[in-house]
Amino acid sequence: MQYLLKAEIYKLFKQSKTYYALGALFSIELLILFSAYYQGTTIIDLLLENLKQKFYFEGTLLNGNLLIYLILNTLWFHLPLILMIVVSGTLTSEYKDRTLQTIMLQPVSKWKYIFSKYLVAIGFTLLVVGLLAASSFGLSYAFFGKGDLVVYLNGLNFFDATDAIKRLQWSFLSGALSMVFFSVASLTIAILFKEATKTWIVSAFFLILSNILLKVDFGDNWFNQLFFAKLNDTWQYFFYYTINWQQVIFNSVLSFAYCMLFMGAGIYWFHKKDIG
Amino acid sequence: MKRAAILFIFQILWMGLSAQEIDADLLKVKSRLDSILSFSTQLKLEVDISFINMPVKKAQMYYAKGKKVKFSSDDFVMLPKRGLDFSLNSLLEYSFITVDRGLEQRGAKMYKAINIIPTDKRADFSIATILIDTKLKRVMESEINTKKDGSYVLSFQYNTDARVLPDKVTVNFEIEKIRIPINFMGKDTELDRKKMKAAGTKTGAIYLTMSNYQIKSVL
Amino acid sequence: MIISGTNLSKVYGKRKVLDDVSIGCAAGEICGLLGANGAGKTTLFKILFGLITPDSGQVVLPNQSVKPIGGIIEKPALYEYLNAYDNIHLFASIQGLQLTKQEIKAHLIKVGLPTDRTDKVENFSMGMKQRLGIAIALLNNPACLVLDEPFTGLDPLGVSSLRRLIADLAEKEKLAIILSSHIIEELSKLCHTLFVLKEGKLVNAGPAQQLIAENTYVYNICAENIRKALCLKNYDVEYKGNCAMVTIAAAEVPTLIELLAKEQIYITSCTPELSMEKLFETNR
Numbered sequence: 001m002q003y004l005l006k007a008e009i010y011k012l013f014k015q016s017k018t019y020y021a022l023g024a025l026f027s028i029e030l031l032i033l034f035s036a037y038y039q040g041t042t043i044i045d046l047l048l049e050n051l052k053q054k055f056y057f058e059g060t061l062l063n064g065n066l067l068i069y070l071i072l073n074t075l076w077f078h079l080p081l082i083l084m085i086v087v088s089g090t091l092t093s094e095y096k097d098r099t100l101q102t103i104m105l106q107p108v109s110k111w112k113y114i115f116s117k118y119l120v121a122i123g124f125t126l127l128v129v130g131l132l133a134a135s136s137f138g139l140s141y142a143f144f145g146k147g148d149l150v151v152y153l154n155g156l157n158f159f160d161a162t163d164a165i166k167r168l169q170w171s172f173l174s175g176a177l178s179m180v181f182f183s184v185a186s187l188t189i190a191i192l193f194k195e196a197t198k199t200w201i202v203s204a205f206f207l208i209l210s211n212i213l214l215k216v217d218f219g220d221n222w223f224n225q226l227f228f229a230k231l232n233d234t235w236q237y238f239f240y241y242t243i244n245w246q247q248v249i250f251n252s253v254l255s256f257a258y259c260m261l262f263m264g265a266g267i268y269w270f271h272k273k274d275i276g
Numbered sequence: 277m278k279r280a281a282i283l284f285i286f287q288i289l290w291m292g293l294s295a296q297e298i299d300a301d302l303l304k305v306k307s308r309l310d311s312i313l314s315f316s317t318q319l320k321l322e323v324d325i326s327f328i329n330m331p332v333k334k335a336q337m338y339y340a341k342g343k344k345v346k347f348s349s350d351d352f353v354m355l356p357k358r359g360l361d362f363s364l365n366s367l368l369e370y371s372f373i374t375v376d377r378g379l380e381q382r383g384a385k386m387y388k389a390i391n392i393i394p395t396d397k398r399a400d401f402s403i404a405t406i407l408i409d410t411k412l413k414r415v416m417e418s419e420i421n422t423k424k425d426g427s428y429v430l431s432f433q434y435n436t437d438a439r440v441l442p443d444k445v446t447v448n449f450e451i452e453k454i455r456i457p458i459n460f461m462g463k464d465t466e467l468d469r470k471k472m473k474a475a476g477t478k479t480g481a482i483y484l485t486m487s488n489y490q491i492k493s494v495l
Numbered sequence: 496m497i498i499s500g501t502n503l504s505k506v507y508g509k510r511k512v513l514d515d516v517s518i519g520c521a522a523g524e525i526c527g528l529l530g531a532n533g534a535g536k537t538t539l540f541k542i543l544f545g546l547i548t549p550d551s552g553q554v555v556l557p558n559q560s561v562k563p564i565g566g567i568i569e570k571p572a573l574y575e576y577l578n579a580y581d582n583i584h585l586f587a588s589i590q591g592l593q594l595t596k597q598e599i600k601a602h603l604i605k606v607g608l609p610t611d612r613t614d615k616v617e618n619f620s621m622g623m624k625q626r627l628g629i630a631i632a633l634l635n636n637p638a639c640l641v642l643d644e645p646f647t648g649l650d651p652l653g654v655s656s657l658r659r660l661i662a663d664l665a666e667k668e669k670l671a672i673i674l675s676s677h678i679i680e681e682l683s684k685l686c687h688t689l690f691v692l693k694e695g696k697l698v699n700a701g702p703a704q705q706l707i708a709e710n711t712y713v714y715n716i717c718a719e720n721i722r723k724a725l726c727l728k729n730y731d732v733e734y735k736g737n738c739a740m741v742t743i744a745a746a747e748v749p750t751l752i753e754l755l756a757k758e759q760i761y762i763t764s765c766t767p768e769l770s771m772e773k774l775f776e777t778n779r
Contacts, residue, residue, distance in 0.1 A: 098572035
């Protein structure tokens with residue numbers, strides 16, 4: 001099994017398309033960082049408009065923490081899109097090049113093979129989120145420094161710099177789990193559709209649908225609680241003034257369960273299907 | 277002799293007339309405050325506004341007679357525009373008249389209520405009501421109706437009888453609910469709409485706790 | 496028998512792709528599977544490999560090793576963004592083989608590939624890709640090698656050198672090798688045994704030379720002045736340039752050549768023209 005994992009990792013990093021994807025992600029992050037900075041003053045003015053009448057402010061809110069928060073807001077759409085393309089590509093390219101057949105002609109266990117692809121997909125996702133987190137923290141603080149964070153969520157929430165950093169870190173962790181879910185889903189979609197373009201379209205559709213359904217309010221019932229699309233917003237919970245840890249843990253466990261479900265289904269289908 | 281007497285009576289009458297314009301107790305408090313040349317203090321700020329959540333903040337405040345109050349802080353702090361002027365100078369800057377409103381009770385004690393009404397158009401408030409502790413010669417409460425920035429009620433607390441600078445100040449004010457455009461950030465929608473419609477103008481408060489006063493005064 | 500598939504059938508939708516086909520090959524034997532495009536050759540191979548489950552019948556691989564059977568289906572499928580060395584290393588590692596540099600080189604040499612080329616496989620010619628595919632198929636020493644249309648896309652030199660390689664592998668390594676093709680000439684020179692597949696059914700099977708001889712009625716005899724041959728008047732002949740397509744039984748050929756020599760007509764070649772219709776005849 002470890003050889004399969006090593007082989008998958010080797011293949012992933014030997015292909016130039018992986019680096020194109022990483023390059024794209026970092027470029028986007030930089031772009032967001034600087035555009036957020038230029039927009040930042042307007043945003044803060046907007047938030048504090050009513051208060052300016054009665055108060056004056058000492059210190060600046062336009063600091064690295066606010067920018068990381070703004071990066072976080074936009075990250076969870078373009079990141080899974082690119083991740084899904086890379087991850088599903090690890091399988092669709094093997095179908096297209098028929099190297100999958102060559103592999104299956106060797107004494108390799110089918111379920112172990114696909115399971116190792118899932119594990120590498122998850123690992124890669126976590127790596128990418130980690131790198132983006134590290135770079136956004138690094139760049140934001142380097143250029144714009146630390147400071148208090150203001151978030152509008154059910155009111156104006158102000159967080160101390162140290163508190164803000166912790167919350168931002170937790171958000172990245174929570175977001176990472178969502179990203180793992182999408183990566184796993186895209187690999188399962190690849191197993192179903194095999195062909196690259198179809199897989200991208202279905203994956204993109206899945207992502208967009210999830211995002212749309214996220215905004216729809218199904219009311220305060222079990223569906224709203226358990227539907228997977230709703231879980232992708234869990235990172236927001238860290239920016240309520242008091243963190244509802246129970247809800248966060250519940251959502252995270254549920255997300256994890258969904259990941260396992262998609263992965264299990266994928267492995268089952270792959271194992272059952274004929275190759276070629 | 278007769279001329280001197282008439283002059284003397286005239287002077288007394290004149291003094292009496294002038295004295296009617298500014299309340300004596302107010303003047304006593306003012307002169308006490310005026311003896312302070314400068315001071316610095318550490319502030320602890322607590323915000324109590326319904327739609328704002330902010331942790332306790334710390335700042336440093338510097339006052340020098342005749343100059344604007346200065347602040348410094350490591351964090352981001354929100355300071356009320358009014359209520360940080362302990363010397364009464366902002367109220368008494370331009371010409372004004374006072375009206376005695378009698379006594380008002382706060383808690384177990386009675387304080388003297390005085391209206392300060394500016395007569396100069398340049399003053400930035402329309403009327404202020406001050407509660408003075410006549411025995412201890414200090415301000416207990418002041419309600420200021422500004423022309424542009426709404427009204428404030430400032431309550432002062434002192435830890436000992438001797439102090440003229442407060443140890444705790446509570447600033448109460450009115451504030452309008454925030455209007456934020458929807459497409460901005462995060463999970464704003466749902467609940468807030470209902471609350472916002474119900475809201476309108478609300479009241480809020482800021483609690484300032486002073487410590488470690490470094491005072492330079494005229495003895 | 497190193498490998499045998501008995502009574503294999505497979506249906507896709509309404510089409511019966513394989514109908515009760517049996518095939519087998521022994522160590523050191525080269526077996527050829529002849530059939531037109533769409534006859535079911537690739538499907539049969541996929542069943543032998545275990546990639547597809549047959550609707551009926553079974554495949555028996557007596558060899559109990561880790562990898563009893565290796566091969567190539569359709570074209571060799573390799574990682575085009577890796578070089579030959581890395582491809583072998585990768586495919587070896589996933590089946591648990593930790594090959595040293597020397598061992599990988601030995602694999603490359605065995606199939607006649609250069610050991611000093613480091614460029615990506617996408618730059619390789621078809622012939623080189625076939626060889627690399629065979630090298631990968633031979634990892635873990637299978638007893639049986641199955642090659643699906645290995646001569647496709649090769650130039651004449653490529654074909655002959657691949658033929659030599661396959662013959663060597665059967666001879667020296669004692670592998671059981673099954674080849675498929677839709678071109679008889681490729682198989683006739685190489686195979687010991689021939690299986691003929693038509694529309695999913697096995698219509699003919701047996702030792703290659705025997706099968707060819709049994710189904711050859713026409714010989715293409717070429718000589719400079721063949722048209723002047725008198726002895727050919729007794730036969731049904733079609734002339735093309737310096738060659739005569741003579742309808743004649745195999746046994747009579749040596750006699751005819753003697754007669755031609757007596758007329759001082761010295762032949763330059765005598766090629767049997769296999770009758771495909773006869774070979775593929777279904778009612779046997």
